[in-house]
Amino acid sequence: MEDDLFLLVDSDGDGAVTLDATAQYFERHGLLPDKASALKEEETPLMAFKQARIDATTFRRMVHLLCAHCRVSLGSVWSVCVEQALYSAFCACASAPEMVVSRGAMQDVEHRLMRHGETRPPDAAPFAAHTFPEFLDYGDFVEFFLVRWPHLSKAKVSALLLRPPPASEPRHGTPAPLQRTEHVDAAADRNAREPRGCEDEQEALLRYAAGLKSTLRSREERVARADGLEAQNAILLETLAVAKEEHAQAQGQIVRLSREMDKLRRELEKKAFDARPPPSHAEAAYCVGPVGDVSGDDARALSLVQRLCRRREQAELERELLLQERESELEVRHEFLLRWEEALHRGENALVQRELETRRRWSEAFLRKERQLERLQETLELRQLEVAAREAEVKRRRLAQIERDREAGELSLGERRRRMQQLHLIEKELRKREERVRAKEARDLPHTVADEVHHRLRPPVQRRDVDKLERLQDSQQTESGAADGCVSSPSKPRSSYLSLLS
Structure with missing residues (x-):
């Protein structure tokens, strides 16, 4: 944006x-x-x-x-x-x-x-x-x-x-x-x-509708992402307000500590000035009098005064050292507070820069991904339209080829394949029946030999009757096999089944 x-x-x-x-x-x-x-x-x-x-x-x-x-x-x-x-x-x-x-x-x-x-x-x-x-x-x-x-x-x-x-x-x-x-x-x-031009225009309109739908979807996604970014912006603004409030509190604390430090410095100076007593008249006389006229008592008093002065000077020196240490501590604390204030300023600036940089990167990433998604969606929809058009064209060509084959009286490749499969199934069935017939003949061979011997022993009249009965049974079996549409003998020609290939 x-x-x-x-x-x-x-x-x-x-x-x-x-x-x-x-x-x-x-x-x-x-x-x-x-x-x-x-x-x-x-x-x-x-x-x-x-x-x-x-x-x-x-x-x-x-x-x-x-x-x-x-x-x-x-x-x-x-x-x-x-x-x-x-x-x-x-x-x-x-x-x-x-x-x-x-x-x-x-x-x-x-x-x-x-x-x-x-x-x-x-x-x-x-x-x-x-x-x-x-x-x-x-x-x-x-x-x-x-x-x-x-x-x-x-x-x-x-x-x-x-x-x-x-x-x-x-x-x-x-x-x-x-x-x-x-x-x-x-x-x-x-x-x-130009009817073909109308079809092209319809396809172009379909592509246009698909592109428009993808555009509307991308707009809705952009609105949702904008709402999310606005919520993130509100959170970051609240965080910035809290950081500013903490910074103001830290500045107030720094000002308060500075005032306390100035107050303590003034009190220490006042106490150091009040702790110095004025010199007495005796000490002034001893100090002013000549050294040559000092007696033994005066010498002892002078040494006592000198010891007292040295003790007082030592006490004042210790007090001054203590005040200097206290002042150095206050200066160190003041420097620490100043550094803390500078660190707060730097942190606030870094937070603002990080917020701006994060928002910029997220917005750029969102825009890139949105454009990439739009391009992919449009490409996918175009591919789907192309595939649908190709399938329709293949179907149309197949129907046209079937219609041409039907008009020419020729069989298509699929019909020939189907009839060849039927022929193979019929040949398998014939082989199975031939095997069953041979097995049955092998089982009935001893009975057939015995019947022939018995026929030779019969009179001619009975043999003619038996032959007539067998011919009648064979004719009935042949009629029943023809009614079922199956071949009872393996030696029968297969021209009727081979005619299916024509």
Whole structure:
């Protein structure tokens, strides 16, 4: 979001902005009530950016401070500025009375984007110009760039369109309503004459609908992530407020300890001054009198006074040493408190920098992942559409081939394979029946020999009757086998089954 706002504020495209230009941009969109009063305040952190040209990295910190000064969230500022900039770009490209943009004007807009150094991705090539209507309103204008230029954000598109073109380029006007009607009728006639073009247009519309659905899903995900980022921002602001409160308490404690230290120093100086007693008259006389006239008592008194003076000097020296130690301890404590205050300042600055850097990295990572996910989803949907189209084409070709084979009277490869499998099954069944017949003949061979011997012993009349009965049984077995559709003898020709291959 910070990069999008930087692109919108940087109207000339030189890669640098100023605080005055940013504040003027906020005031123009109704986000800053009074620019002059905001820039006249001397104690605000914004004054650090007043006389400098700001690049994209510094702009991220400045825009957060400016949003906090205006008491608005960064997401609301981004949405208002991007939508107004995109609508301004639409008004600049649209014709005045109808407020629509023709396809010719959209082609000029795409050429202008290419002149600014942007290239259209190859996966957006199937979305031809006829996917959209002949004249685009504001909604179609926004969806045009979401579909044809998916790698560019709305802020980037509006910023490039609002910048002056690198070279003079003609601007095509919008055709009259009569010409618009003629274009629509010509397009309808062309679609009626070309059914394949209608199918292509339907496929393109399906891809467009899939891209629009993915865009809507990505928008919902962005809104949810923006809400999460706003909650994280609130938590970080509360943490910063707690740190500022602790810092204020530490500063108050430092001031209180400094006052106590000054008070103790004054008390110690006062006690040291009061502890010095004034000299007595006797001591002054002893000190002033000549040394040569001192007697023994006076010498003892003088030595006593000297001992007392030395003790008092020693006590005062010890008191001064104690005061110096106490003063050094207070200085050490004062230095410790000063270092603690500096550490708190550094920690606060590091916390603010870490917060800004974390938010920047998370926002960049989210944007990268969102764009990557959008590209993957669009690629997946295009692949699915291609696979569906290929399957439909294969099915259509298979049905056409079957129809041609049926008309030509020929069997297809699958039908031949099926009939060959049936023939193999019939041959296996015939082999099994032949084996069963041979086994039965082998079992009935002794009985057959005995019957022949018995027939030889019978009279001729009985033998004729027996032969007639056997022929009758054989004819009944043959009729029953023909009714079942099976062959009772393995030596019967298989021409009826081989005819299935023709």
